Amino acid sequence: MSSHVHTTYLSPPSISDSDIQAVTAALRSGWAAPVGPSIAEFEDLVCSQMGFRHGVALASGTSAIHLGLKFLGVQPGDIVITSTLTFAATAFPIMYLGAIPAFVDVDESWNMDVELLDSAIRALRRSGKTISAIIPVDLYGTPANYARLSEISKRHEIPLFADSAESLGSKLNNGNLSDYVSAAAVSFNGNKIITTSGGGMLLTDDVDFVERVKHWSTQSREPAPWYEHKEVGYNYRLSNILAALGSSQTSRLPEIVRKRRSIRDAYREAFLRIGAVEVQKDPEWGISNAWLSVALFDREAHTRIPTEVRLELASNGIEARPIWKPLHSQPVFSSSPAFLSGHADDIFGRGLCLPSGTDMSTDQIARVTRHVTSVLKRMDRS
Numbered sequence: 001m002s003s004h005v006h007t008t009y010l011s012p013p014s015i016s017d018s019d020i021q022a023v024t025a026a027l028r029s030g031w032a033a034p035v036g037p038s039i040a041e042f043e044d045l046v047c048s049q050m051g052f053r054h055g056v057a058l059a060s061g062t063s064a065i066h067l068g069l070k071f072l073g074v075q076p077g078d079i080v081i082t083s084t085l086t087f088a089a090t091a092f093p094i095m096y097l098g099a100i101p102a103f104v105d106v107d108e109s110w111n112m113d114v115e116l117l118d119s120a121i122r123a124l125r126r127s128g129k130t131i132s133a134i135i136p137v138d139l140y141g142t143p144a145n146y147a148r149l150s151e152i153s154k155r156h157e158i159p160l161f162a163d164s165a166e167s168l169g170s171k172l173n174n175g176n177l178s179d180y181v182s183a184a185a186v187s188f189n190g191n192k193i194i195t196t197s198g199g200g201m202l203l204t205d206d207v208d209f210v211e212r213v214k215h216w217s218t219q220s221r222e223p224a225p226w227y228e229h230k231e232v233g234y235n236y237r238l239s240n241i242l243a244a245l246g247s248s249q250t251s252r253l254p255e256i257v258r259k260r261r262s263i264r265d266a267y268r269e270a271f272l273r274i275g276a277v278e279v280q281k282d283p284e285w286g287i288s289n290a291w292l293s294v295a296l297f298d299r300e301a302h303t304r305i306p307t308e309v310r311l312e313l314a315s316n317g318i319e320a321r322p323i324w325k326p327l328h329s330q331p332v333f334s335s336s337p338a339f340l341s342g343h344a345d346d347i348f349g350r351g352l353c354l355p356s357g358t359d360m361s362t363d364q365i366a367r368v369t370r371h372v373t374s375v376l377k378r379m380d381r382s
């Protein structure tokens with residue numbers, strides 16, 4: 001039998017006994033529905049973690065982005081600007097509304113390049129387009145440069161809506177995310193830093209925003225004894241059972257962030273000794289939750305290194321993944337405008353997401369670094 005009986009996954013859920021007790025208690029309460037006391041409790045907890053006044057728990061991060069953009073008034077044919085280096089779920093909701101995503105490249109922080117954003121807005125406006133929102137993304141937990149982004153958003157009078165699906169538990173050095181954006185979307189999908197198996201939340205300081213989204217997410221039911229609807233609705237509310245899991249997971253978030261950051265530090269330290277590979281750093285303006293640790297290989301050394309490392313890890317029962325393929329290269333977005341510097345393509349070519357799960361043991365981390373090191377040594381010789 002091989003030594004790798006258990007696969008080391010990229011970012012599997014971490015479920016504690018207290019999580020199981022919380023779900024059991026919610027089931028016993030009888031509230032097995034998209035209403036119940038655990039939902040408001042979960043919303044309050046996430047709000048206090050993220051520094052927002054109001055939250056609405058939804059079925060996914062994607063649905064939070066969808067209804068968030070709807071509230072911001074995105075119309076068919078409008079442009080919504082986002083980062084090219086992200087998961088497609090950032091941009092799909094733009095398409096749900098019949099609008100057009102426009103992609104802006106990233107800077108050294110791997111997040112939206114602020115200078116490029118400014119020139120993209122000018123160019124799009126010159127060609128007569130209406131830009132109805134900007135969606136910065138906090139890639140792999142690294143907060144975007146919100147202080148600079150909000151300057152630009154104010155100057156051009158375009159609302160900022162944060163895709164913080166990957167950055168629950170990350171912090172800005174100056175102020176809260178709520179100081180800079182109209183709203184933010186977070187995700188509790190199975191591989192995110194905490195999970196409800198599937199779920200998301202829209203966060204905002206604006207009461208009207210949260211009330212509208214809550215209304216739409218529950219099929220736009222009017223307050224009447226019968227089912228009365230004045231508007232199109234969505235079945236996007238989170239289940240009470242999953243909210244109970246979410247509260248329990250959220251109470252563990254500070255400890256989980258500490259663990260994820262320690263995994264990233266361990267990789268960084270191990271790779272420092274061999275050179276030719278860096279690990280994503282915190283930006284000057286904030287602290288990442290280190291949701292995923294991402295290695296960036298020195299491309300000059302060998303263009304095939306990320307692939308070779310990934311295959312070597314896979315053959316040893318360790319899951320690693322290429323980073324998000326930039327959206328400007330995705331067939332589904334081929335007709336979207338893109339403002340590029342080459343940075344996202346470069347990171348895509350050199351990056352690899354390494355196992356970062358909360359429950360990883362020291363031994364598992366050591367096995368990952370050992371395999372990475374051995375591939376680098378082998379390729380150095382070839």
Ligand SMILES: *Cc1c(COP(=O)(O)O)cnc(C)c1O
Nearest residue numbers: 060061062087089090165187189
């Ligand atoms: C996961 C993710 C989403 C979507 O969240 P779901 O809960 O999976 O719908 C959106 N944007 C980014 C950047 C993500 O990583």
